[in-house]
Amino acid sequence: MLVSGFIIGLLGSFHCVGMCGPIAFMLPVDRTNSYKKVAQILLYHVGRLLSYATIGLIFGLLGKSIYIFGMQQKLSIIIGVLMIVAISIPHKTFSTYNFSKPMYKLISKLKSSLGAQFKKKSPDTFFTIGFLNGFLPCGLVYMAVFGAIATGSIYQGSLYMLLFGLGTIPLMTSAIYLGKFLNTSVKKRIQKAIPVLVVLIGVLFILRGLGLGIPYISPAPNAGLVTNTMHCH
Numbered sequence: 001m002l003v004s005g006f007i008i009g010l011l012g013s014f015h016c017v018g019m020c021g022p023i024a025f026m027l028p029v030d031r032t033n034s035y036k037k038v039a040q041i042l043l044y045h046v047g048r049l050l051s052y053a054t055i056g057l058i059f060g061l062l063g064k065s066i067y068i069f070g071m072q073q074k075l076s077i078i079i080g081v082l083m084i085v086a087i088s089i090p091h092k093t094f095s096t097y098n099f100s101k102p103m104y105k106l107i108s109k110l111k112s113s114l115g116a117q118f119k120k121k122s123p124d125t126f127f128t129i130g131f132l133n134g135f136l137p138c139g140l141v142y143m144a145v146f147g148a149i150a151t152g153s154i155y156q157g158s159l160y161m162l163l164f165g166l167g168t169i170p171l172m173t174s175a176i177y178l179g180k181f182l183n184t185s186v187k188k189r190i191q192k193a194i195p196v197l198v199v200l201i202g203v204l205f206i207l208r209g210l211g212l213g214i215p216y217i218s219p220a221p222n223a224g225l226v227t228n229t230m231h232c233h
Contacts, residue, residue: 001147001150001160001204001205002151002156002159002160002163003163004147004201004204005144005147005148005159005162005163006163006164006166006167007167007197007201008140008143008164008197008198008201009140009144009163009164009167009168010167010168010171011193011194011197012140012144012164012167012194012197013167013169013170013171023114023133024172024176025175025176027044027126027129027176028125029041029126029176039123040123040126041126041173043123043124043127043130044126044129044130045172045173046127046130047126047127047128047129047130047132047133047134048130048131048134048165048168049130049134049162049165049166050130050131050134051130051132051133051134052141052144052161052164052165053158053159053161054158055134055135055141055148055161056144056145056148056157056158056160056161056162056164057154057157057158057161058157059148059149059157059161060149060151060152060153060154060155060156060157060158060160061154061157062149063075063148063149063150063151063152063153063157064152064153064154064157066149066152067152067153072152073209073210073211074209075149075150075152075209076205076206076209077205077210078209079147079149079150079202079205080202080204080205080206080207080208081202081206082146082202083143083146083198083199083202083205084198084199084202084203086143086146086198087143087194087198087199087202088199113132114129114132114133114136134165140194141164143201144164146205147160147164147201147205148160
């Protein structure tokens, strides 16, 4: 299941380039020194990964509290359904009923802090830009957060989001180096593939929650109990 975080990040990064691409294009990297440029880009990614891991830790804790109440399987089914429902809602509906409106003040503060960082060129600037970038509202991040909750663990929730972040690195790095390098038709094809991917991952979460006894995909609820009993004997 953790691998699904990396896959969402890898394929979803085509969406990320559209959303966070302008930030990547505007990074005040040193164009004259290639080694310095690599270090600056690396710091930017480390900042993003840390913010994603922090988000995963917070929502993993939420998942763990639900897990304590013995609702791990139900949670997995609910998360799977939420993923499918969320990706099925047309973009226009999200625009009409903007769910991030209550957080506008916080987001505007985040954006102004981000804008201030672009004027600086100190080493910590790139780390800070990456860290703040990770907290900007993004549909794909929300999908990954669902996955982090479903892990039911602080450690695995953080790892899930970290893998999501790692999945976005190849394309985001290419965006910094090459700019808007993908033609429109390729972008459109990938954008169409993203909802299909999220639905498949949603189905996997539902199957996991149903405990149908399918190895690796939908293990039986008592599988772990049987194994532990055998070890005891």
